[in-house]
Each structure stands twice: as structure tokens, then as C-alpha cells.
């Protein structure tokens with residue numbers, strides 16, 4: 536499944552019955568709850584990364600991506616805009632970008 540397809544499913548859940556869908560249930564609790572869940576999943580992924588458990592990290596990383604998309608949907612941020620921002624950054628090295636920022640007035 537691509538991120539685009541998963542995001543489309545999540546957007547469709549904004550108007551779905553919360554009793555039939557975990558995503559609809561989470562979205563119905565508002566952006567703050569969605570952000571909290573994203574934070575919890577990120578911490579679970581950090582723990583597996585530090586432990587060096589690749590299989591567990593793979594599962595947690597999937598949870599992080601799913602909950603990131605739910606948080607974006609809850610905040611009315613389009614995945615397309617996030618991907619466009621990544622594309623804009625594609626030819627700029629992180630080091631060069633950081634140096635340019637530290638020189639800015």
C-alpha cells in the first residue's frame with residue numbers, strides 16, 4: 536500500500552461512523568488526541584531503535600507513518616504538500632541548508 540492510498544483511506548474516515556473504524560474513532564477525538572497518539576507511537580519506535588530490534592522497529596515505524604497521516608488529516612494538512620516540501624529540499628544538502636540558516640539575519 537502506498538502512502539497516497541493510505542492517506543485517501545484516512546481522509547474518507549473523516550466522515551465515517553466511529554463505531555466501525557479505528558481511524559474514524561481517533562479523528563473524532565480531534566487533532567490534539569491524534570497528535571498525542573503520534574507522539575506515543577514515535578516514542579515506541581525510538582525505544583525499539585535504541586534496543587536494536589529491527590523487526591519490532593519495522594512494526595513501530597509503520598504505526599508512526601499511519602499515525603502521522605492521521606495527525607495530518609486531523610489538522611487539514613495535505614500529504615501532497617508535505618511531499619512537495621520534501622521534493623523542494625531534494626537538491627539541498629542538510630549541511631548546506633543549516634549553514635544558510637545560521638548566516639541569515
Ligand SMILES: N=c1c2ncn([C@@H]3O[C@H](COP(=O)(O)OP(=O)(O)OP(=O)(O)O)[C@@H](O)[C@H]3O)c2ncn1[C@@H]1O[C@H](COP(=O)(O)O)[C@@H](O)[C@H]1O
Pocket residue numbers: 541544548555556557558559597598601
Ligand atoms: N495502518 C493502520 C494502523 N496502524 C495501526 N492501527 C491501529 O492503531 C491502534 C493503536 O492503538 P493502541 O495505541 O491502543 O495500540 P498499541 O500501540 O498496540 O497499544 P498498547 O498495547 O501500546 O497500549 C490499533 O488499534 C491499531 O490497529 C491502524 N489502524 C488502521 N490502519 C490503516 O487504516 C485503514 C483503515 O482502518 P479503519 O479506520 O480502522 O477501518 C486500515 O485498512 C489500515 O490500512
